[in-house]
Every structure is written in structure tokens, then in C-alpha cells.
Amino acid sequence: MTVEEHKVEADIATHNQNPYEIVQSLIKDSVDTLGLEESIYHILKKPMRVLEVAIPIRKDNGEIVNYTGYRSQHLDILGPTKGGIRFHPDVTLDEVKALSIWMSMKSAILELPLGGGKGGVIVNPKELNSRELEELSRSYIRKITPIIGPKKDIPAPDMNTTPEMMAWMIDEYDKLEGYNIPGLITGKPIIIGGSQGRLEATGRGVMITIREAANAIDLDLSRATAAIQGFGNVGSATAHFLHECGVKIVAITDASGGIYHKEGLNIKELLEFVVDGNVIADYSHCQPISNEEMFALPIDILVPAAIENQITAENAPTIQAKIVAEAANGPSTPEGNDILEEKGTFIIPDILCNAGGVTVSYFEWVQNTMNYYWKEEKVNKELEERMIAGFQRVFTMGREKGCGMRKAAYMVAIKQLVLALQARGWCQNGDLSKM
The missing domain is CATH 3.40.50.10860 (Leucine Dehydrogenase, chain A, domain 1)
Incomplete structure (x- = not known):
């Protein structure tokens, strides 16, 4: 087998990692770190x-x-x-x-x-x-x-x-x-019980966690640069909200291709361009750029908002971003995550970063149950409070345990689930001080 064939085989293996096995491994590691019984892992896995x-x-x-x-x-x-x-x-x-x-x-x-x-x-x-x-x-x-x-x-x-x-x-x-x-269902049209603010909720939540991460590392967003992989509902909303914060978005890629402009893309114009049925790759006044090239740009914030297994052992060493905000589910392989953490990259893990969608879905469900509907300002205010509190819980856990944000996020989640398990009598009442 040639060197090129080995590289292709390794690349295929990396990008096709089983997300179910990855999440089980992360749960096992967090359960062990929290000093919990192995039975907890078997319940959660x-x-x-x-x-x-x-x-x-x-x-x-x-x-x-x-x-x-x-x-x-x-x-x-x-x-x-x-x-x-x-x-x-x-x-x-x-x-x-x-x-x-x-x-x-x-x-x-x-x-x-x-x-x-x-x-x-x-x-x-x-x-x-x-x-x-x-x-x-x-x-x-x-x-x-x-x-x-x-x-x-x-x-x-x-x-x-x-x-x-x-x-x-x-x-x-x-x-x-x-x-x-x-x-029964959330994310519905507003006329039949949908919630104000639901469509943009995931992207808004991504922006909030980026803002909190920037505060944690003393990054001035008004002078920051960003690149976004994926320009669907989440990626486009994230671009809109980051642009409102003063972030200069220099590159965007999606399934059609990629665009780059060193001085920053015109996000308002680009959003209108896509709404009219056009694709990113056809947007003019920009240079074309690939995912690999975009990931390696000297930027402050990288937002993978596409699909799983995009940050790998192959491309993680080239990433220069100070913050990686996982707007997609599972965009980083374990190997890619480890490399970023070793470099000191501030990772906002997917189970925190993109939780804005389920949060406003919860609000929609509550409104449906009450048959009383909130104004968008209330939805956004409640979302912001929830996202900030969640970020702080994870950030604090990371400091207490001396670990990265991903492991900290899993430990925060597992602690909450274990408290519920114990309250219901599903597992023995152990020493909660270990958590």
C-alpha cells in the first residue's frame, strides 16, 4: 500500500468514527473521574x-x-x-x-x-x-x-x-x-403553537457561549475574527449574532464550497443572498476556500456548525483559533479534541454550545401546556439566563477538576442525572461529596 493510500485509509477511519462509541467512552471517563459506581455507567451508556x-x-x-x-x-x-x-x-x-x-x-x-x-x-x-x-x-x-x-x-x-x-x-x-x-412537537410554525425565537435559538445560544468564553479568556469580540463551517439554520443565525457583537467573519463554508474575505464578509448581504435561493459558493467578491484551508486560518473563533467528525487528528494541529465553538453535534473526534486541549484552545463542547435549541423547545412545550404564549423578548431573556448559568456550571466544574470543558460538561450533566437517579431510588445513596 502506498503512502497516499495509507493516508486516505486513515482519513476515512477518522471521519467515520462511531458517535455512539465516542459518547459511551466520554460517559465512562466522567463516571470514573467523579468516583461513581460502575452501575451508573451501565445505566447511562x-x-x-x-x-x-x-x-x-x-x-x-x-x-x-x-x-x-x-x-x-x-x-x-x-x-x-x-x-x-x-x-x-x-x-x-x-x-x-x-x-x-x-x-x-x-x-x-x-x-x-x-x-x-x-x-x-x-x-x-x-x-x-x-x-x-x-x-x-x-x-x-x-x-x-x-x-x-x-x-x-x-x-x-x-x-x-x-x-x-x-x-x-x-x-x-x-x-x-x-x-x-x-x-406533542416543538419547532412548529407560530400560528399553530410554535414559540417566538425558536428558529434562531440554537444560533443565539452559540453566540452567548462564545461571548462567555471570550470573557473567560479576555478576548475582545469587537476586534475578533471568526470562521464558520456550515451555513444552514444554525450557522447562518450564529453568523448574524456574532456580526451584531462586532465579530469580523472572514470565511464560511458549506456543502456548496467556501468563501473568504480577509477584511470580513458582508453578513447582512450574504444572508439575503442565501434566502433568495443562492448557495454560498456563488457569492461574489470573495476568494474560494476549502474546509481544510479555513480551519487553518489565523482567526480567533472557529465554529463547526455542519456534521460530525470534522476536527480530527489530521487537521487539529493546523487550527489556530483561540475558541472552538461546537455548534454541530459531535464535530470533534476524541483525537482532535485532545490535540486542541494540549494546545490550550478553549473548546465550547456541543452539549453546552448548541443547547439553545432544546432550551427554547422546552419553553415552547411549557407555553403549549399553559396555552399562554410569551413575547420574543421574554424567550430571549430566559434563554440567555439559562445559557449563562449552564456555561458557568461547566466552567466552574472544569476549574475544580482541572480538566477541559468537554469533560467538565459531561461531569455536570452526569451529576445532575445521578442526583435524580438517587432521588428515585434507582441507585444506592452514596457519598455525593465526591461529585
Whole structure:
């Protein structure tokens, strides 16, 4: 095998690391550091329930395609499970399991009365027209109806799913139950019970954690530079909020390509450009740039807001950013994370950084339950308070234990879950002072 073939093989192995195995390893390490019994690890390491469903759909050309869907529910000791539904050709059962565990961790860090859930369908939504996509959405929710509900498991949008698709799903569920149940799904259109501020919530939360990290390392955001990987809902909202803070965003990449401008991109113009149906790579007045080149830029803030396993042992040594804010789920491999920590990079881990979405989903669920709806100012204020408190809990844990932010985040989450486990009698009352 040639050197080039070895490099390609290593790169494939790095980028295809199993997220379920990664999260289990992180939980085990944190449980050990907290001095907890191994039984705690065995409770937390896997979902309490996983459902796999077949979803046959008749396409407009007469062909019947049988899609596979999943729903994973990790743990419900704090409250009903909660998490998004993604439509993507690379969805796997292990990915959905890992994502449900991450959702539990996010809720625990932010002290939300929710557990972790996640769903997915193996499909490329670009290959379906609107009618076919609606049929798939409705059929999926019918298949998982036995295990979901506003007091059991509350779905939401995720990768390649939208408020419109959530509306189709809740309409289907309401037909089955015979009455309107707005608390079943969050991320809905506002007219049928959605919350003000939900669409931008994840990006706003990313900005808040970056601001708190910048304060922790004495970085002046008004003089800072940033680059963002991914320009979907989260990446674009993050760009908008960072730009409002005075951050100069010099590069953005997405599936279409990348753009770079040393003096800073015109974010307002770029957002309008994309809303009009254009792609990042077609935006003029910029230089093209690859992900590899962007990651290596001499910037202050790097925001991976795309998919898993992007920061690896191969590219982590080239990253010069002072702050890496994980707007995506699982963007760093363990090896990449270790290299960044050794370099002194301030990592805002995904289970803290992108928890703004589930936080405002929680607010939406609360509003649905009360049948009383908040103004956007109240939503944003409540989100800011929750995100700042969560950041401080993780930052303080990291200082107390002398560890990085990722491990600290897992320890904060696990401590919260263990307190609930002990209160319910699921495990013995040990010496909580160790935590």
C-alpha cells in the first residue's frame, strides 16, 4: 500500500468514527473521574428504548420505496424525552442513539426537566417532491405514535426537517388522537403553537457561549475574527449574532464550497443572498476556500456548525483559533479534541454550545401546556439566563477538576442525572461529596 493510500485509509477511519462509541467512552471517563459506581455507567451508556420502523411510500412515478426510520429515547428520569427528527441518507441507528444521549446531557446541563430523545429517517429529502416528503413525514409520525406524546417524548426539527414538516406531523398525530395536542412537537410554525425565537435559538445560544468564553479568556469580540463551517439554520443565525457583537467573519463554508474575505464578509448581504435561493459558493467578491484551508486560518473563533467528525487528528494541529465553538453535534473526534486541549484552545463542547435549541423547545412545550404564549423578548431573556448559568456550571466544574470543558460538561450533566437517579431510588445513596 502506498503512502497516499495509507493516508486516505486513515482519513476515512477518522471521519467515520462511531458517535455512539465516542459518547459511551466520554460517559465512562466522567463516571470514573467523579468516583461513581460502575452501575451508573451501565445505566447511562445506552438508551432505555429504541424503535425501528419501516415506512413504505408510494412515489409519484408509481414506485414504492420502503424507508427505515428510528426513534431513540435515552432516559426519562428528569422528564419526558425530547429531541429532533433528522432526514438524511447517512442516518444510522448508532448515530440516533448517540444523539439521544447528547440530548439528555444538554437538558441536564441546562437543568431542564427533560430527558434525551432523537429520531431519524434514512432518506435524501432532495430526491422527494413536496407531496412525497409530506407523506413520508406523516407516515413516520404514525409509525412512532405508540411511544411519543407530550408527557412521554416530544419530537422537534433537526437536520433537513423544517417547521412545515413539524406541522404535517402534528396534524397527523392530532387526527389519530382526535383533538389538538400542540405540546406533542416543538419547532412548529407560530400560528399553530410554535414559540417566538425558536428558529434562531440554537444560533443565539452559540453566540452567548462564545461571548462567555471570550470573557473567560479576555478576548475582545469587537476586534475578533471568526470562521464558520456550515451555513444552514444554525450557522447562518450564529453568523448574524456574532456580526451584531462586532465579530469580523472572514470565511464560511458549506456543502456548496467556501468563501473568504480577509477584511470580513458582508453578513447582512450574504444572508439575503442565501434566502433568495443562492448557495454560498456563488457569492461574489470573495476568494474560494476549502474546509481544510479555513480551519487553518489565523482567526480567533472557529465554529463547526455542519456534521460530525470534522476536527480530527489530521487537521487539529493546523487550527489556530483561540475558541472552538461546537455548534454541530459531535464535530470533534476524541483525537482532535485532545490535540486542541494540549494546545490550550478553549473548546465550547456541543452539549453546552448548541443547547439553545432544546432550551427554547422546552419553553415552547411549557407555553403549549399553559396555552399562554410569551413575547420574543421574554424567550430571549430566559434563554440567555439559562445559557449563562449552564456555561458557568461547566466552567466552574472544569476549574475544580482541572480538566477541559468537554469533560467538565459531561461531569455536570452526569451529576445532575445521578442526583435524580438517587432521588428515585434507582441507585444506592452514596457519598455525593465526591461529585
